[in-house]
Amino acid sequence: KAGVTQTPRYLIKTRGQQVTLSCSPISGHRSVSWYQQTPGQGLQFLFEYFSETQRNKGNFPGRFSGRQFSNSRSEMNVSTLELGDSALYLCASSLTEGAGKRKLFFGSGTQLSVL
């Protein structure tokens, strides 16, 4: 069974641009969560989608948004990029809702560099 697939693997953008990252969950998984990983702030929760609905959101500005499609694939978008948005963006999927008692499967991430 294929794992969580994130595309692209690397991305370079300039300040002010916008970017869209894609995540394909494991087949059959309906929940997708997004995390930002930086050396300074560590891993921070962005948002979670289940059955095309956003179920939870972290403390990020409105420039960060996401969506989930009927096939459970998810995209996240960052508008008006800032230098501080440079990070590894990780997507995780799970079979149903909830990380509390269920296993999250992470992708390898998209490394975004903002110049």
Add this chain to the structure above:
Amino acid sequence: GDSVTQMEGPVTLSEEAFLTINCTYTATGYPSLFWYVQYPGEGLQLLLKATKADDKGSNKGFEATYRKETTSFHLEKGSVQVSDSAVYFCALTPQSSSNTGKLIFGQGTTLQVKP
């Protein structure tokens, strides 16, 4: 708010040495606790978990016990191998968010095992 604190790294050990990585948490009620591992260039993988007090999670020779009285979830392994070199993250899901994909992570501890 809820938080996780891990011992700072890097931790450098010789092969077959005993490993302890300390993790303490702040949370109300009974969060679920996790250890995730990140190998170079890869996403996170769930190593073990515990969902209630006094539970012991174990996997691949690693163990951690959910200690409510000391709010701790220390990771241990009796004999480390070079292949255990990675970054280890302690994480929790708040009890109030147990049905979401939201994880709160510690800063991560880098483990280097030398032959």
